[in-house]
Amino acid sequence: MYLNSKREDFFKSFQISCQGATSVTTFVVFLCDKIAPALRQAVYERTAKSIAEDMQGKFPDFQGSRANLEVCILRYLAEQENFEYFKEYLTYPKQFSQSYIEKEVQNYCLDGSRRLEKFLDSSLDLLYRNILSAVTSSTQIVKDRIDREDRISLWLDEFCRELTEAMNLPRSDLKSIEHQEVSDIEFLNNVMANAVADLRDSLRKEFADADMSVFSRQPHTILAEQFSGCWEQCPFCGAVCTNTIPKHDGDHRLVFHRPKALTGWSWLDRHCQFEICSNLIQSDCRFRFSGGEWFPYKTYRDAGPPVSTWNILPDSSMQAYWKWFVCRFRTELEALHSLKFQGRGEIPASWQAITKQQALSELGSP
Ligand SMILES: [Zn+2]
Ligand SMILES: [Zn+2]
DSSP states (O other): OHHHHHHHHHHHHHHHHHHHHHHHHHHHHHHHHHHHHHHHHHHHHHHHHHHHHHHHHHOGGGSSOHHHHHHHHHHHHHHHTOHHHHHHHHHOHHHHHHHHHHHHHHHHHHSTTOHHHHHHHHHHHHHHHHHHHHHHHHHHHHHTOTTOSOHHHHHHHHHHHHHTTTOOOOGGGGGGGTTOOOOOHHHHHHHHHHHHHHHHHHHHHHHTTOOGGGOSSOHHHHHHHTTOSOOOBOTTTOOBOOOSSTTOSSOBOOSOOOBGGGGTOBOTTSBBOOSBHHHHTTSSOEEOSTTOOOEEGGGGGGGOTTGGGBOOOOOOOOOHHHHHHHHHTHHHHHHHHTOBOOGGGOOOHHHHTOOHHHHHHHHOOO
């Protein structure tokens, strides 16, 4: 009799502890299934930001204004010395700048040192520690509340609250497990800690093959936002307005206008106009847009928009960079715009003497 009752007790408690273990496991599996996608997303978001911040600290390209970035791009273009790149930059300055930044980010993240994986790992480590500390503090808070019947619900409240900043894990998604009966909170704590470590390990394996496509908000997009502003191009030379506010009030303006030949302007005899617009507006010359009415440069605003929306200040100086460029890519420019650097469009001899090195040192260092 005695033995029998002992055996019954033993079986009872065994059953209870099995049930307890099962319900803890069910609880943890369910919770980790919810944490996994939220954690992955949080790692990507945090990583995109840290890559952008890291590059802002290390690359002179990203340490200043858009004017500074432009100097970096002009240097890059001169180093590459590829007319196709120039053409793209001159025609679509905004797109070119964005893809320039994108390329920089890709090289930085995916070169031999596999920085992308390291960035992902360190974000993962940080978030992993956040989750662990949320587990510990939720357990701590609930442990002493033997008076409460809804301890698991309380645990979940605390857990989600702790993680609010770190990731998107809505408490409402966890309603179906909040009434789970878990008596041994310490046991839950330990199972949870192990499960979260497993989750970290499997994500880490996943990151070994990661490429830039994992980011919904790309690091290069974050970097490019710093250079937002007006992207209107001078109707004469194609240089970009330097105002830092998109759709700003007042006139568009910029400091360094360029030779008009870059955008294909010519004299009537199809001879190139190597002149710079800020100098032409001081001359007695006239202009017209594709067969339209003629206007004196001196009163260029009379031509209406888009010219009238620009404030072009008289300035006869021209960057050596563009003089070098016109000489270096003379043939390509002639072919591109079906023009000739002849007669009135003959390139001044002084331009020919400018070396790439001179052009670059005048640009200054970023
Ligand atoms: Zn211009
Ligand atoms: Zn503007």
